[in-house]
Amino acid sequence: MSSLSLSLLGAAREAADAQVPGLVDHEFASRLGAKDHTLWGQAAEDEASKRLGWVALFEDSRALLPKIAQLREELAGEGVNRVVLAGMGGSSLAPEVICGTEGLELIVLDSTDPQQVGKALKDLERTVLVVSSKSGSTVETDSQRRIVQRAFTEAGIDAASRTVVVTDPGSPMQKQSQQEGVRAIFEADPSVGGRYSALTAFGLVPSGLAGADLEALLDDAEDALEVLTEDDDSNPALQLGAAIGGTTPLRNKLVIVNSGSPLVGLGAWIEQLVAESTGKEGTGVLPVIVGDGEPELTRDADDVLVVELIDAEAEEGSSVDGDTADTVVSPHIVRTGGSLGAQFLLWEVAIAVAGSLLSINPFDQPDVESAKEAARGLLDSPAPAEQESVQDGAVAISVSGDESLLSSGQTSVAEAVQALLTRIPTHGYLAVMAYLDRLGEAELEEVRPHLSQVAGRPVTFGWGPRFLHSTGQFHKGGPHVGAFLQITADSDADIDVPERPFTLSELISAQAAGDAQVLAEHGMPVLRLHLKDRAAGLQQVIDAINSL
Incomplete structure (x- = not known):
């Protein structure tokens, strides 16, 4: 075992x-193994009845392995060995762990930051794009797919022949991909939610194309399941x-x-x-x-x-x-x-x-949608209202949800952050939400422990919009005891989204503003630091926080 x-x-x-x-008396484990959808109460029964495929997926998952191996071999024969994965949340996190653990190259596109997305548009002659989404309607994944496919075309590469799709059967993306004639379509189990999909096509296809040992992964999981359902x-x-x-x-x-x-x-x-x-x-x-x-x-x-x-x-x-x-x-x-x-x-x-x-339903995510709706509203609005801001060097400072944060004359980044820390409740937390390039600007994460030291409370760090599909649900749906430090930036080079009326900069700005709006509506303070000059502003924020 x-x-x-x-x-x-x-x-x-x-x-x-x-x-x-x-x-044990309730026979919870064995009933879960038998897909008993009544384990979480009457209100959760409908959702749970559609979301328990993950406890009995091994036959279907193993059936995928020969097709994945054959496709990998075909691509390798064409000199294609670089996998770019467009997917959010559960569609990308498991492959990232699988490939990271095995030391394999996998480029994960889970951002709408134009700087980060732009860096993925290289080595296209050896690149295959895997698009992972249950429906295909996720705005980030749809935008990433459009941008990478256009880059293929501009490089003289047939985009359809370099696109692999993982989606639910009968989804809009499956129908669209069939019409486009993409290289391969892998159907996922529709009875498995995204964050429980690590051992389904969503986890296996990109990992297998990158070279992961999928048989060992499934063997270990199946061995464990025997113990976990006793x-x-x-x-x-x-x-x-x-x-x-x-x-x-x-x-x-x-x-x-x-x-x-x-x-x-x-x-x-x-x-x-x-x-x-x-x-x-x-x-x-x-x-x-x-x-x-x-x-x-x-x-x-x-x-x-x-x-x-x-x-x-x-x-x-x-x-x-x-x-x-x-x-x-x-x-x-x-x-x-x-x-x-x-x-x-x-x-x-x-x-x-x-x-x-x-006493909750672990298979839904009701508050993830609220930030999506707010972002869509801001994208549709011809002129979204600008927050009043205070300028400190290369950083514009503004607030949502607690206007008193800047009412006492906090005109510097350090003063504003210090004021935000005083708003953390006794059993609260601070969330840093950085709508930046998580690969190229990773040094920002180093402020997290210092903020925790100064605040005396737990501090989370999330890269936007990636965290919206993760801790973003807790921020809005959990106890409202958070204080939020949002960091956004102008980009030197924007990327327009083909056949969509917005650019990536406009999209990520709407996602940040929409999330701040929903948090403020829940009565929680949001301090926004907007980097007018990206490099100078980033260093200014790091220095200001470290000075606290």
Whole structure:
């Protein structure tokens, strides 16, 4: 069997001891394995009845492997070995983890920032575009597809022959792709939601084309499923789900740190699964991804649970409740490790368990749509109203939801950020939302631990619009205890979207403004720092925050 380890300390252990016996008596695990859609209450039954394909997908997933392998071989014979994946949220996060863990090249287009998208439009002679979307209507993915296909055409390459599509059967994108005559269409299981789709065509096709070992991934997951659907007190998914959703009072900040795990980027995949599945109806759990030794690990807060992602093989032989990393002060800890396939299923089952304990439907995402609607409204508006702003060097400062933030004469970036930190509630958090190039401007992430140190509270960092499909659901649907630092920028080179009445700069601006509008309507403060000069403004913001 694939390696899979779990140990719990403090409140995590107490929650498991209190909740797991009832879950076993309720036969939760075996009923989930049998696709029982009544496990989350009457209100969730309709949605759950359509979203449980992920617990029994192995036959269909294995059937995809020969087709993926054949296509990869054909493309390699044509000198095509660079995979660009256009997809958001669950459509891109799992392939990114799979390929990152195996050290394979995969270019993920999950941004509408023109700088980041523009950088993907190179080496086209050896590039295949994988477009992943259940419907094809996701505005980011549709825009990325149009832009890359135009680049193929301009380079003298037949775009259809270099486009591979992953979508639900009968979707608008499937019909459009058939008409275009694209290279290949892979049908995904429509009974699997995006964030549970790691082991379906959405996770497998781009990863397999990049060269991943899909058979081993599925073997490890299928081995783990036998344990994870057993009604037994030792079932690690029941224990993990109880630790996440069953602490009293709820520890609703899940601080995730890689403590030696070889699974590259797993935290970001967990982040989306947890935040989008649980953050609704005023409750939920907010994942906070941190690095070793960062502030959230060096204090014991009563609303925080720490998750250490470990190397299970390296930990073999250690005691179940053994010593944790020296830098982790909190006594309330989950430690888990194992093969990637096993971890995917462990967390999927655990979040289904946590959803039941939280009395919410873990398969919908009602508040993701609110920001999309606001963005669409701003794109359709001929002249959206400009926020009043204060100029500090290369940065324009404005606010939404709490005009008093700038009413006391805060005219510098540092003063405005300091004022925002005072608005974080006692059990609240700060979310940094950067609508920038997450590859080329990654140094901005380094401000996160300093902000947490100054604020004394957990701080999340999300790249927009990517985070809108992840923690964005928790921001609006969870408890309204957030304060938000939004960073946007002008771009030196914009990209127009073929056959659409907007450019990428206009789109990302509307997405940022739409999200800020919805957050403000929920009564939460949003401080916007807009970089008028991108390079100078970015450095100015970093310096200002580090000066706090």
